[in-house]
Amino acid sequence: MRDRIDSPIVLLGCRLLSPYIMLFGFYVVIHGHYSPGGGFQGGALLGASFLLMRVAGGDEIGRLQLKEHLAKPLAILGVAIYFGTGLLSILLGGNFLDYSFLPIPGMDTEWLRYTGILIIEVGIGLAVMATFIMIYDNMARGEEEDD
Amino acid sequence: MFWEVELIIYIFIVLSALLALKVHDLLVAVVMMTVYSFSIALLFVAMGAIDVGYTEAVIGAGITGILFILVIYKTTRHTKD
Amino acid sequence: MIYAASSLPYRGDPNNLMHAEESMVGSKVIGSYAIQNTYLDARTPNFVTVILGDYRAIDTFGEQLVIYTAGMITFLLLAASKRRKNER
Numbered sequence: 001m002r003d004r005i006d007s008p009i010v011l012l013g014c015r016l017l018s019p020y021i022m023l024f025g026f027y028v029v030i031h032g033h034y035s036p037g038g039g040f041q042g043g044a045l046l047g048a049s050f051l052l053m054r055v056a057g058g059d060e061i062g063r064l065q066l067k068e069h070l071a072k073p074l075a076i077l078g079v080a081i082y083f084g085t086g087l088l089s090i091l092l093g094g095n096f097l098d099y100s101f102l103p104i105p106g107m108d109t110e111w112l113r114y115t116g117i118l119i120i121e122v123g124i125g126l127a128v129m130a131t132f133i134m135i136y137d138n139m140a141r142g143e144e145e146d147d
Numbered sequence: 148m149f150w151e152v153e154l155i156i157y158i159f160i161v162l163s164a165l166l167a168l169k170v171h172d173l174l175v176a177v178v179m180m181t182v183y184s185f186s187i188a189l190l191f192v193a194m195g196a197i198d199v200g201y202t203e204a205v206i207g208a209g210i211t212g213i214l215f216i217l218v219i220y221k222t223t224r225h226t227k228d
Numbered sequence: 229m230i231y232a233a234s235s236l237p238y239r240g241d242p243n244n245l246m247h248a249e250e251s252m253v254g255s256k257v258i259g260s261y262a263i264q265n266t267y268l269d270a271r272t273p274n275f276v277t278v279i280l281g282d283y284r285a286i287d288t289f290g291e292q293l294v295i296y297t298a299g300m301i302t303f304l305l306l307a308a309s310k311r312r313k314n315e316r
Contacts (some may be wrong), residue, residue: 033272036197038280040291044205051213072303079296082289097285113270117281120288127292131299132210136303138218192238196275 004039005060014056018065021049029125033117038088046125047132054136071134077129082120153193159186173224177215181208258283 022045028035029042054062086097094101100109100114107115160183167179184207191200237244245251249260262283266275270282280288 032277033274035274036201036276038198038277041198041201041205044210045200047206047224048209051210052296055213055216068240075296079292082292086285086289097289099282110269110271113282114272117270117277120281120285121277124288124292127296131295134299135302136214136217138306139221141213141306 003038011056011061014052018049018053021045021052025049025125025129029121030118032121033114039121040128042121043125046129046134050129050133051136054133054140059140066133068137071130071137074130075127077135080126081123081126083118084134085116085123094138151189156186156190156193160190168184171226173219173226177212177219180215181212184208184211 004072025042025045025048027042028037028045029039032038032042050066051064053065083098086100088103089098089101090096092101092103097116097120098112102116104112104114104115163183163186167183170176172177172191173213185204187207188200188204191197191203241247246257246259248257251257258279260278262275266272266278270278272278
């Protein structure tokens with residue numbers, strides 16, 4: 001970012017807009033059973049809210065929301081939630097990603113599948129959000145090293 | 148849905164794609180790409196594929212635009228040809 | 229291409245083959261099966277979510293792995309170029 005001009009108006013606008021995009025992203029992830037959307041779209045909205053602050057505020061202000069080294073563990077955690085859900089149902093005697101074998105007491109098969117879809121959508125959302133932040137950070141930092 | 152709405156969206160898609168190819172300022176080209184993606188998303192929604200349109204609007208008009216703008220800031224804004 | 233597109237069936241016609249309950253060889257079509265049975269299977273009104281998250285969950289897992297691999301490739305490539313520049 002060589003010829004970037006720090007504009008307080010743009011920064012204020014993005015600071016106002018970013019939490020609402022983030023809230024809408026959480027809504028899309030959680031409410032994916034009843035409305036269009038799901039893990040991928042909600043994760044992309046969450047990633048867009050972080051990337052908006054990084055574009056508007058530069059490195060120092062953008063890193064305040066989510067540190068750069070936190071992106072990679074979050075992506076691994078998202079993939080691990082999805083894969084762990086599938087592996088748990090294998091270990092308890094079912095097929096891969098068969099949610100009706102999840103060890104949650106007091107639920108019949110339909111609500112277990114409902115809960116399983118919710119769990120893997122949270123995993124997808126985390127992985128997609130952290131991956132977009134990781135791509136942006138690596139592109140921004142890698143080009144600076146070349147100067 | 149109504150075919151008039153889809154005709155207007157088709158015209159928007161073709162015009163924004165031609166403008167993104169022809170223009171010399173790369174920032175204008177990126178904005179035209181986001182207009183193109185959003186028109187595609189509107190077309191998907193008009194066809195009834197709401198989830199596909201949602202994904203196209205978020206990815207094509209949001210994330211891709213931000214990444215292209217980052218690359219433009221890193222390199223140069225005007226093309227030679 | 230325009231000639232080929234002119235003989236496609238109309239979009240949204242309920243008599244199309246993809247909207248029938250059984251295909252030409254007698255097997256069940258996934259679209260009408262999903263519309264009829266997703267709420268009974270998973271208590272979820274949005275059947276796109278059930279198809280992506282339950283019936284075709286391994287596809288979604290592959291999609292997530294593709295995105296994760298793209299992020300890790302940017303990390304590995306750019307970190308490797310930085311390390312090589314430091315060694316020089």
